[in-house]
Amino acid sequence: MAVDRSRSAGHQRVGLPRIRGRSIMKRYAIGFLRREVSGACRQRDEAQIHALAEELGYCLTVLVLADQERDSVLNRLMNLVWGEQVNEVIAPRLDHFESGDIPALVKFADVICADTRKRYTVPTEDGESDPNCVVIREGTC
Numbered sequence: 001m002a003v004d005r006s007r008s009a010g011h012q013r014v015g016l017p018r019i020r021g022r023s024i025m026k027r028y029a030i031g032f033l034r035r036e037v038s039g040a041c042r043q044r045d046e047a048q049i050h051a052l053a054e055e056l057g058y059c060l061t062v063l064v065l066a067d068q069e070r071d072s073v074l075n076r077l078m079n080l081v082w083g084e085q086v087n088e089v090i091a092p093r094l095d096h097f098e099s100g101d102i103p104a105l106v107k108f109a110d111v112i113c114a115d116t117r118k119r120y121t122v123p124t125e126d127g128e129s130d131p132n133c134v135v136i137r138e139g140t141c
Contacts, residue, residue: 029053029088030080030109031063034073034096045092048114053090056112061086066096074101081109088112088119 031049038045046063053060061084066073081089086109091097093115102111102120111120120134 027056027058027088028061028084028086029058029090029112030077030084030086031060032066032077032089032091032096033064034066034068036068037096038092045114048092049090052112052114052117058088058090060090074098074104078105078108081105090114 031046031053033042033045033049035042042065049063050060062080064077064080066077077089088110089105090112091114094102094113097105097111105111106120106122112118113120118134
């Protein structure tokens, strides 16, 4: 698994940016794609991840380019989510994940697919959900 930090190499989480005298909090995400799934469309998929992150107001801290070594990709991704302290993982499409990956991953971070703009998440305490959210309950998928 390769980690591309080229677009976020100078990124630091020190202080809060200020807009019109008010500080705002920046939201951080990790981009994720599997090379064998993207194939010749890898650059397009990377661009989709970056474009959606910008559109939603996220700062990508890392873009993970996973290889076919499926044994540890999910564990490495969860460790990156934990280590980078992000709340979202953005992927080009749902097919970049294996069956069972999303229910495991949403315990740590929401998953957003760039093609459908659907957010995969855990149920909220109040039970309300956004129509663009797919709530993943224990034992699903």
